[in-house]
Amino acid sequence: MTAEPMLSRYSKDFDQPVRGDTITADRYISREWMEREMKYLWPKVWHLGGLVAELEEEGDFIRHNFAKESVIMVRQADGSIKAFYNSCPHRGNRLVLGDVGSTPRITCGYHGWQFDPDGTLVHVQDPDDFPNGNPCGKVKLSELRCDTWGPFVFWCMDDDVAPLHEWLAPFPQRLAGYRLENWVRVLNVSADCDFNWKIIRDNFNESYHLPTIHPELSTFINDGLPTTLFEMYPSGHNSMWMVGHQATTRKDYVSGDVPPGLYEAAEAWGIDPKAYRGRTADIRQAVIEAKRKFGPERGYDYTNMSDQQLVDYFHCTLFPNLTITMSPEQCQILRTEPHPTDPEKCVFQHWCLYPPVKGMKEVETPVGKAPLKHDAIHRHSTYGDGVSLGFVADQDLSIGTTQQQGLNSRGFKGCILSNQEKRVQRFHELLNDMLCGKEG
Numbered sequence: 001m002t003a004e005p006m007l008s009r010y011s012k013d014f015d016q017p018v019r020g021d022t023i024t025a026d027r028y029i030s031r032e033w034m035e036r037e038m039k040y041l042w043p044k045v046w047h048l049g050g051l052v053a054e055l056e057e058e059g060d061f062i063r064h065n066f067a068k069e070s071v072i073m074v075r076q077a078d079g080s081i082k083a084f085y086n087s088c089p090h091r092g093n094r095l096v097l098g099d100v101g102s103t104p105r106i107t108c109g110y111h112g113w114q115f116d117p118d119g120t121l122v123h124v125q126d127p128d129d130f131p132n133g134n135p136c137g138k139v140k141l142s143e144l145r146c147d148t149w150g151p152f153v154f155w156c157m158d159d160d161v162a163p164l165h166e167w168l169a170p171f172p173q174r175l176a177g178y179r180l181e182n183w184v185r186v187l188n189v190s191a192d193c194d195f196n197w198k199i200i201r202d203n204f205n206e207s208y209h210l211p212t213i214h215p216e217l218s219t220f221i222n223d224g225l226p227t228t229l230f231e232m233y234p235s236g237h238n239s240m241w242m243v244g245h246q247a248t249t250r251k252d253y254v255s256g257d258v259p260p261g262l263y264e265a266a267e268a269w270g271i272d273p274k275a276y277r278g279r280t281a282d283i284r285q286a287v288i289e290a291k292r293k294f295g296p297e298r299g300y301d302y303t304n305m306s307d308q309q310l311v312d313y314f315h316c317t318l319f320p321n322l323t324i325t326m327s328p329e330q331c332q333i334l335r336t337e338p339h340p341t342d343p344e345k346c347v348f349q350h351w352c353l354y355p356p357v358k359g360m361k362e363v364e365t366p367v368g369k370a371p372l373k374h375d376a377i378h379r380h381s382t383y384g385d386g387v388s389l390g391f392v393a394d395q396d397l398s399i400g401t402t403q404q405q406g407l408n409s410r411g412f413k414g415c416i417l418s419n420q421e422k423r424v425q426r427f428h429e430l431l432n433d434m435l436c437g438k439e440g
């Protein structure tokens, strides 16, 4: 008897053709590529800048440093949020030097110019000494687009990019049932890394690495083919539905005892794993039923979530550099951003948000337990210094440096991709479309 071939599966409604452009190493190592990205890619997308929860009162601000750029988002008197380039219109000094703060007037540290939260210049030293008269009331901070979705604040440098909610499609609608707007960011960690930002983007655009890099996940996430469903949208965003509360079909975990990982996941919902010996795949349905039954008394609001959302993992990869990984009890934000000057470095960021659950004081984050409150764990480090960015994230990052090294070899001729890595191929073809033929 011949075994069924294991083939990747793409949604019929959301698939995109690829051309097969060769993915060569220059895009990961060359300064010219990096400069073209700065000019032709990064202004053309929305960037996640921070959280609405950080901006409660007028004058509250957050800063987002991105490569050589820096943007501040400021709460306004009317409740809206504006974003400004973090650069003084006088002679260009950076205005805000901290990540977060609150001030009635944004004040430049060089000559003391002061700006209202709406960006209007309201105070200068020696106002009569300007050839065109007092600049107050006339000069403004340079503003850029700013909008919110759920708990998140986004900014965008280009006026021609689609409005945020259109740009995010289909995710606002797909994720509506999770009611993310109420969730709390408990983990906010980042690290400087020795590899190009696209190395980890590629990693998040495929699940081919799961059996080798994340072997522990195989007992409670089914990464088998064709079970995993890939979706690719015309916008360039894509997603992957991974069946959860079920072991991988790459091995036979069904006919024996319930494997560790799945065992604990079943027990957590009052299900006796021993009753599922020889039929471990049925635990997923039992968890759906248990969550529907016991969720409300445990403080969870699963009302608007589909059965699939209750137990599976929904990985949303937004072009070009933002991943949102959803389960009903955790939202992970995983992102890499370019280094200001070095194409062989990047900044990796990992946030975790959790739903407010009545009576719950702490949650299990990827780096251990933490109080269920805003930014309970917040830190920046250098990857390799031994500080964890989350168990699974550490595993992904562990290949970054060695892949960067290997890509620098004269012997590397371009990627050879499987069908299940088509999202990697498409990502690079979209980049090619935006950057190629353009000068650095």
Ligand code: FES
Pocket: 088, 089, 090, 091, 092, 093, 108, 109, 110, 111, 112, 113
């Ligand atoms: S550069 Fe800001 S006040 Fe002079």
Ligand SMILES: [Fe+2]
Pocket: 203, 209, 213, 214, 392, 396
């Ligand atoms: Fe991974």
